[in-house]
Amino acid sequence: MGLALGTAAIVLVVLLWELARPTLKRALVRGRQLWRARGRANPLAGYDPGRERRAEQRARELLRSCVSAHDWAMYRDLGFLRVWGALGVSSEREGVPYAYLIYPHKPIVAYVPATGELLNEYCVAFPDHSKPYGSARLPDSDDVLAKWMALTGDERRLVGEANMHLPGRQIDPDRVRRDLARLRRWELERDNVRAA
Amino acid sequence: MKPGHGEIVLAEGDVEVPEQEQELIEAFRRELDAGMWAAVPTQAPGGRREAELVKSFDDVPRDAERVIFFPRAAGGAHTSTR
Numbered sequence: 001m002g003l004a005l006g007t008a009a010i011v012l013v014v015l016l017w018e019l020a021r022p023t024l025k026r027a028l029v030r031g032r033q034l035w036r037a038r039g040r041a042n043p044l045a046g047y048d049p050g051r052e053r054r055a056e057q058r059a060r061e062l063l064r065s066c067v068s069a070h071d072w073a074m075y076r077d078l079g080f081l082r083v084w085g086a087l088g089v090s091s092e093r094e095g096v097p098y099a100y101l102i103y104p105h106k107p108i109v110a111y112v113p114a115t116g117e118l119l120n121e122y123c124v125a126f127p128d129h130s131k132p133y134g135s136a137r138l139p140d141s142d143d144v145l146a147k148w149m150a151l152t153g154d155e156r157r158l159v160g161e162a163n164m165h166l167p168g169r170q171i172d173p174d175r176v177r178r179d180l181a182r183l184r185r186w187e188l189e190r191d192n193v194r195a196a
Numbered sequence: 197m198k199p200g201h202g203e204i205v206l207a208e209g210d211v212e213v214p215e216q217e218q219e220l221i222e223a224f225r226r227e228l229d230a231g232m233w234a235a236v237p238t239q240a241p242g243g244r245r246e247a248e249l250v251k252s253f254d255d256v257p258r259d260a261e262r263v264i265f266f267p268r269a270a271g272g273a274h275t276s277t278r
Contacts, residue, residue, distance in 0.1 A: 058202030133200025149247035
């Protein structure tokens with residue numbers, strides 16, 4: 001009796017396995033395909049943190065070689081650059097009615113230096129669609145340098161290319177105000193050190 | 197400037213040497229044809245640093261040490277990063 005039941009159980013298992021095998025095989029193949037597709041779609045799949053870090057180091061050196069020592073120190077210490085606005089200013093004696101803050105991979109913020117009032121955000125990017133190393137995004141310091149060169153070289157053209165928004169669209173206005181306060185303190189400290 | 201790499205030297209030469217100047221002109225055209233912007237970092241008489249965007253090789257000052265190419269500007273991302 002036991003032998004018969006055991007044999008029947010084995011036969012049942014084998015039958016069930018034979019019935020389920022094609023379905024399981026198809027599911028396995030499908031799972032593999034999905035896994036591969038997920039890997040391809042994941043933008044971080046080819047991401048190499050070492051390469052990105054080396055790229056950023058090169059970009060920082062390039063930025064340093066292009067901007068003034070004061071501006072480089074500002075970027076190194078505070079993480080952004082200030083560029084004085086030039087449109088509508090016929091001479092430096094007139095004073096500068098507005099300026100920009102350049103952040104890496106964030107909009108350029110226009111503001112009034114005399115009052116700290118925020119004017120606009122200019123959303124602009126420099127994508128390299130050829131993705132030479134798998135990404136279209138410049139290193140942080142290259143993005144800052146590209147904005148700096150475009151602003152100082154042809155402010156009107158850059159502003160024309162950018163998407164203009166009211167302050168607060170992408171960057172928290174409180175953060176910008178804090179950064180402006182940090183910038184004032186930083187410049188004051190540098191002035192004091194120089195005077196001493 | 198290249199994503200994932202940073203600065204890459206595309207061509208080097210002396211504009212006073214005709215063959216080298218020709219190589220520089222070809223490299224310049226290649227980059228502009230690829231849709232890049234070209235800028236020459238300069239120093240104003242008062243010491244102020246700025247850049248000059250150039251659209252042809254003739255616009256590059258003869259004494260310029262380098263021309264930097266970077267992807268052209270496009271209206272930026274609409275995603276929030278706050």
